[in-house]
Amino acid sequence: MNGLGLLALAIFAGAPQPKDPPKTSDPPPLVGAWVCTGITDGGRVNTADVEARIEIEFTADGNIRFAKKGKAEPDGTYTADPEADPAAVDLTLEPGGGLLRGIYKVEGDILTVCCEDDDRGTRPKRFAAPAGTKLLLLTFTRIASKKE
Numbered sequence: 001m002n003g004l005g006l007l008a009l010a011i012f013a014g015a016p017q018p019k020d021p022p023k024t025s026d027p028p029p030l031v032g033a034w035v036c037t038g039i040t041d042g043g044r045v046n047t048a049d050v051e052a053r054i055e056i057e058f059t060a061d062g063n064i065r066f067a068k069k070g071k072a073e074p075d076g077t078y079t080a081d082p083e084a085d086p087a088a089v090d091l092t093l094e095p096g097g098g099l100l101r102g103i104y105k106v107e108g109d110i111l112t113v114c115c116e117d118d119d120r121g122t123r124p125k126r127f128a129a130p131a132g133t134k135l136l137l138l139t140f141t142r143i144a145s146k147k148e
Contacts, residue, residue: 027060028080029106030089034058034140041117043131056140064091080104088123091115103127109142 036054039046057065058078066073074094081088086103093100098119105112105127114124117134129137 028058028082028087028089030058030080030104030111031060032058033143033145034111035143036138037141038137038139040129040137042129042133042135055143064093066093086125086127089113089115111140111142113138113140 034056036050036056039049052068053070055067058080059065062077062079064076064078066075076091076093076095076097078092079090084103086105089102089104091100091102092098100115100117100119101121101123102113102115103124103126104114112127114127114129114135114137116122116124117136121134124135127137129135
């Protein structure tokens with residue numbers, strides 16, 4: 001090998017190697033479209049809202065889309081911390097709306113969310129909405145994505 005080849009090899013061997021591309025975090029497991037199957041509001045089971053077929057979609061970019069009886073409602077935003085115990089979610093349900101602090105869990109195709117129905121409320125520590133509280137316990141079933 002000539003001197004120029006050795007020099008090129010030495011430069012290449014000593015040059016910093018390209019770094020792996022930064023890992024993108026997976027979207028939180030609540031991303032997707034869901035239909036409400038249960039609402040407990042301060043100990044009261046609310047069947048009227050379930051019958052109204054409330055649908056919600058959490059997008060990977062932090063937006064929430066709502067529909068009630070097939071009619072679009074004002075959108076909102078969310079942030080999620082799936083690493084918290086239990087997983088945490090902060091919801092702003094309409095433009096200019098207050099922040100609701102909640103918890104969530106996804107078990108298969110079931111999403112459960114618990115939050116206090118008060119933007120000054122605190123984050124719940126467990127999945128329950130007993131009588132005498134302002135807690136909401138919501139359950140959703142994943143809506144199968146449409147095949148294209």
